[in-house]
Amino acid sequence: MKAFVGVTDRDWFDLLRSLQGLEDVNFWQPSGNRQFKALNPGELFLFKLHSPNDFIVGGGFFAHSSLLPISLAWEAFGNANGANSLSEMRERVEKYRLQAENRLDDYTIGCILLEQPFFLSRSSWIPVPSNWKHNIVQGRGYDLSVEPGISLWEQLQSSISTLSTVVMVREESARYGEPILTLPRLGQGSFKVLVTDAYKRQCAITNERTLPALDAAHIKPYSENGQHLVSNGILIRRDLHALFDKGYITITPTMIIEVSRKIKEEFENGRDYYRHDGDKIRVPADIANRPSIDFLEWHNENVYRG
Numbered sequence: 001m002k003a004f005v006g007v008t009d010r011d012w013f014d015l016l017r018s019l020q021g022l023e024d025v026n027f028w029q030p031s032g033n034r035q036f037k038a039l040n041p042g043e044l045f046l047f048k049l050h051s052p053n054d055f056i057v058g059g060g061f062f063a064h065s066s067l068l069p070i071s072l073a074w075e076a077f078g079n080a081n082g083a084n085s086l087s088e089m090r091e092r093v094e095k096y097r098l099q100a101e102n103r104l105d106d107y108t109i110g111c112i113l114l115e116q117p118f119f120l121s122r123s124s125w126i127p128v129p130s131n132w133k134h135n136i137v138q139g140r141g142y143d144l145s146v147e148p149g150i151s152l153w154e155q156l157q158s159s160i161s162t163l164s165t166v167v168m169v170r171e172e173s174a175r176y177g178e179p180i181l182t183l184p185r186l187g188q189g190s191f192k193v194l195v196t197d198a199y200k201r202q203c204a205i206t207n208e209r210t211l212p213a214l215d216a217a218h219i220k221p222y223s224e225n226g227q228h229l230v231s232n233g234i235l236i237r238r239d240l241h242a243l244f245d246k247g248y249i250t251i252t253p254t255m256i257i258e259v260s261r262k263i264k265e266e267f268e269n270g271r272d273y274y275r276h277d278g279d280k281i282r283v284p285a286d287i288a289n290r291p292s293i294d295f296l297e298w299h300n301e302n303v304y305r306g
Contacts, residue, residue, distance in 0.1 A: 003044040003149065005056060005128065006112070006139035010049055011092070012082030013057055017119040019079065023187025025060060025117045026077040029110030029138070030096035036065035036112045038141050042183050045114050046156075051134055055125035056156070060114030061184035064194050069106040072196075072211060077189040113193060115184035124159040126152070191228035192216040198289040199235035204281040205257060208237050215241040219251075219295040224302075231292040234281070240273075249273065250304035253293040255281050260305045 006027055016025055027045065029036070039045060039062040046059035068076075070093065074086040083089035093109055094101050101107060120126070129148035132140070142149040186194065195216035202209050215238045220226030234251070236244065243249045248260045259277040263270035283290045 001043055001144050002039060002141055003046055003059075003144055003152065004038045004062075004139055004141045005046045005048050005132075007050060007137065008047050008082075009092075010053070013047060013049060013119070015079065015084070016082050016117065017058070022080055022117050023185075024063070024077070024113060024115045024190045025080045025082070026073055026189065027060075027112040027114055028073060028081060028093065029112070030093045032067050032108035032110050034110065035067055036110060044144075044156075045112060048128060048139070054128045054132065054134075056120075056128060056152075057125050058117065058119040059156075060117040063113045063115050063184045063186060063190050064197070065113065066111045066193050066197055067108050068111050068193065069211065070109050071106050072193075073109060073111050076192045080187075080189060111193065113190040115187060115190060118160055120159050126155045126159055186228040188222070188228060191218075191230070191233060194230050195233035195235050198230050198233075198284040198286065199282070200284075202235070202282070203237045203240070204234050204283070205236050205240055205276055205279070207282065213237055217241045217244055219291060220298050221245070226295065229292075230284075230289045232295045234291055243273065244299075245303075247303040247305040249276075250300050251281055251291065251296055252300060253296045255283060255291070257281060258304065262305045 008027065016022065027047075041063055043062050044059055045062045046056050048054070048056050070090060071086070073081060074089055081089050083092060090101070090103075097107075129142065129152055131148060142152055144150065144153045193216075196211075196214065201211055201214070203214055208214065214235055216233050217236055218226050219232050219234060222228065226232050234244075240249065243263075248263050250258050250260075252258060257276050257279045259270070259273050263273060281291075
């Protein structure tokens with residue numbers, strides 16, 4: 001198992017540490033010209049403050065990386081981007097981009113999506129490994145099965161032993177047992193980004209590609225115990241999302257769109273929607289990311305108005 005130690009600023013860390021109940025956070029990279037590929041889902045991404053604070057101060061479990069317009073990153077994560085507003089986030093990003101930006105420019109940033117974030121108390125901060133070089137700007141990876149990764153792993157487990165929200169090893173394992181790779185449980189923001197990328201940023205029904213017009217819709221709502229799983233999501237246009245949630249359209253287990261007669265009965269309209277009736281949706285190439293038959297059946301039976 002690997003870990004990556006990423007360099008971040010104190011303001012980002014302090015704001016996130018002050019927030020309660022965070023499911024996920026966005027560790028953003030200002031340049032937006034290269035996608036992060038150093039970890040597999042479930043591996044550890046750790047936070048190190050800028051020098052002279054050469055300490056590891058927290059972390060999370062890597063879920064996904066993407067290159068996103070800054071507006072979409074803010075829409076997905078809000079203050080879990082480590083800023084109180086989009087304008088504040090832009091100010092911080094642009095400080096590192098070293099160039100003046102048009103305030104309407106929706107430029108791309110790198111996004112590293114982390115689940116179950118944890119933040120260490122000051123007394124538990126971990127000094128960086130002895131081979132850390134001070135000219136490192138973004139970060140570096142460590143193999144946790146060999147030194148200095150083994151020592152880092154042991155110090156980390158000791159430091160987070162009082163954090164009940166972080167599970168690093170199985171209960172039956174030794175306190176300093178082998179690192180275990182587990183797939184992270186997604187938060188709402190990560191769900192939105194993963195669904196958007198799984199559908200290649202294109203509406204599954206209309207093929208619309210205008211990102212601000214698209215939504216990652218839950219098939220079974222989170223309020224009904226639907227999980228933040230890509231297989232419980234579908235990327236569709238925002239007006240279709242509203243109709244889907246209210247039962248005016250559904251998708252069958254065979255991936256066929258059905259449009260309810262209720263649209264015409266109640267609104268005397270709907271031509272743009274009825275033309276999709278009977279069409280097959282476009283699904284992700286990865287079978288694991290395709291809509292779950294169980295979730296689709298639930299929507300057919302419990303939401304669709306026929």
